[in-house]
């Protein structure tokens with residue numbers, strides 16, 4: 001079974017289009033200046049429809065995580081795997097797997113610096129995170 | 137001659153006292169391969185009505201997470217008030233709240249709130265299909281969240297880390313609740329547990345072991361609500377339980393979208409509303425049910441409702457305060473972790489609070505006059521709270 005892929009809505013299409021270019025972008029309100037997630041056509045804080053997008057630094061830290069021993073669709077072959085919440089430097093939280101690191105609670109720690117990377121999944125490109133500097 | 141409109145029977149506005157006059161669970165609980173979801177709801181509905189000396193013909197309102205039209209049809213009911221609110225396991229707290237408002241307004245006079253779920257055997261259950269274009273479908277499920285055990289649990293390490301606790305803290309929740317479950321013959325997991333029992337049980341999603349995750353059960357339950365005035369005219373099998381206050385709230389469609397991973401706004405808002413309506417504070421509450429599909433939820437519940445300060449829930453539970461003889465008996469049926477968990481557990485949390493207040497619980501709490509029932513729906517998505525009294 002294949003790993004799941006998103007079905008974008010018109011409001012999230014930009015996020016997934018940029019991901020296909022291996023870029024992480026976040027919606028930002030032109031009125032109050034706040035970022036939000038998940039993407040909407042207006043600002044959930046001030047209801048302004050003046051929504052633009054900024055490119056994320058792609059840097060953040062692990063805010064929380066589990067190591068799942070009961071795999072979801074497409075995840076069975078790889079053994080136990082981490083599902084983390086990453087707090088981006090921009091203050092937005094994203095769910096992610098943690099790539100290029102041992103999938104154990106000793107190798108993965110709360111507060112660990114991470115950076116964005118991208119996973120090709122069929123037609124899709126999925127934002128993922130790995131330990132900061134792992135590409136070096 | 138007085139030509140003012142005749143008030144609807146049993147209705148006199150917001151001051152009308154609302155009671156749970158009947159409450160029953162399915163006779164069997166756990167594995168029931170020979171009953172569909174409809175029958176699992178119908179059995180306790182008929183039993184709860186019988187406790188009131190009523191039949192389906194006396195009921196004019198129905199609420200359920202099951203499709204209510206089909207459930208009413210199955211029951212042979214002709215409802216004039218229907219509530220199909222489905223916001224996860226706390227839906228039944230919302231149904232009670234909505235039913236109380238409906239009875240006060242005169243929109244209904246006798247409401248059945250019914251639950252039936254074939255969580256284990258899946259007899260007559262609809263297929264579970266996640267929506268891949270929902271916020272969760274696009275931004276959570278794609279990372280291998282396979283079910284509640286691998287999504288509801290993710291905020292937990294942030295909580296434990298914030299308060300200097302480690303994974304072993306979670307084990308105290310089923311250990312403490314096993315002091316209740318081990319005395320309850322209906323509990324699915326009826327063994328008295330040690331910390332080692334829990335920590336050595338099968339890993340599901342680290343840090344959660346199987347004994348820190350709810351079992352999957354078949355079962356049902358039903359409540360019959362009406363005005364206290366109407367109940368006074370009936371020959372009830374058990375004392376009626378008063379609905380003193382209620383609250384409902386929502387935060388976000390998944391745990392990655394909640395504002396603070398260490399606190400649930402839904403718990404805070406719904407419990408505050410229920411206590412405010414009841415004109416009570418946490419010190420006035422004798423008994424607590426906190427929806428515990430997973431072992432971290434009582435930590436959040438105790439702190440978010442305000443029974444203890446931030447980061448104090450683990451020590452509170454470890455001290456024995458929530459066990460038999462403690463200052464705040466909690467999850468006294470054994471909880472969703474040990475008693476039973478059909479999927480939408482809220483009905484069973486309410487049932488236990490009702491039993492404690494009317495005196496027919498398997499493990500009775502002495503001198504109980506007030507109970508707070510706190511439910512959660514989805515993955516820190518929705519919440520409902522009730523304050524009940526005898």
Ligand SMILES: [Zn+2]
Pocket residue numbers: 029030031032033034043044045046047048
């Ligand atoms: Zn704004």
